[in-house]
Structures are given as C-alpha cells and as structure tokens.
Amino acid sequence: MMTTFEVLAEPMRRQILDLLRERPRLVGEMVVLLSVSQPGISKHLRVLREVGLVRVRQDAQRRWYELHPEPLAEVDAWLEPYRKLWGERLDALERHLNAKKEEA
Template identity: 70%
Template sequence: MTSAFEVLAEPTRRRMLDLLLERPRLVGELTEELGLSQPGTSKHLKVLREAGLVRVRPDAQRRWYELRPAPLAELDAWLAPYRRYWESQLDALESYLDRMPDDPDGEDPA
C-alpha cells in the first residue's frame, strides 16, 4: 500500500484534493477542472481511493468522489511538531527584530 506522503507528492493529486475539499465532484468535473484526460483523472482517483484519501459514492450511472479527512488528520498530527518548531523559530526572529533599533544606522532617533 502506498503511503499518503507518496500519494500527495504528486501535484495533480493535491489539486484534486483541493477541489474535493470544496465539495464532492464527478469524474467529468475533475477532468475539466484539471485539464486531464478521463483515463488520467481516473488513474489519479484510483491512487487516492486506494490510499483512503477519497471515497466513491455511486449515484445511478454517476460516481461522486468525496474527500476522506481522517488520513489527512494523521498527516497533520505527524506535522504538528514541525509546525511548533517553525512557530518557535519565527517567534524568536520576531523578538530579535523587535529589539533592533528602528534607525538603519543603529541610532535611536529619540
């Protein structure tokens, strides 16, 4: 089974998830939005479905694709420590910049 990281490494699949985040879509809508062939769109959707990132809801002759957020929550949880790391780094930079004089020559205008 392909990991979610491997699946999301492909920009087209990330764009598909962006579109599905807005609302469920038919294959034809995704094909049109992405400028892909129908077989190309179906190939990407199959990979997303096998990774558990999307689900299919049959509706007569149509197949609606919907986002499955649970696997993305797992990715978000994995990224959380990195997000905290960067936030602390940016906070430290902000503190450093706040301590710098406003005058580019280093002189306080007061």
C-alpha cells in the same frame, strides 16, 4: 500499497484533493477544471481511494467523488513537531525585529 505520504507527493493528486475539499465532484468536472484526460484523473482517483483519502458514491449512472480527510491525520501528526519549531523560530524573529526597532 502506497502510503499517504507517497500519494500526496504527486502534485496532481493534491490538486484533486483541493477540488474535493470544496465539495463532491464528478470525474468529468475534474477533467475540465484540471485540464487532464479522463483516464488520467481516474488513475489518480484510484490511488486516492486505495489509501482512503477519497470515497466514491454511486448515484444512478454517475459516480461522485468526495474527500475522506481522516487519513490526513497521520500527516498532521507528523507535522506537529515542525509547527512548534516554526512557531519558535517566528517568535525569535519577532523578538529580533522588535529589538532592532527599539534600537532605531
């Protein structure tokens, strides 16, 4: 089975998650919005379901797909040290720019 990181490496899967972030959707709607074939969307949805990023809800003959964001906590935890690093670098850049402004 693929990891959350491996699944998110595919741009189309990220686009699907972006759509599902807004609200639950039907496959047909995603086909139109993403200009991808129904089998193509279904393949990506299967992978997203396997890692737990997407849930499906049956409503009569329709299947609604919705985001299940909890597995993204793993990604968020991995990114946390980088946020600190970026913050420190941006703070240093701000200090540098302020010093240059004061010199002028």
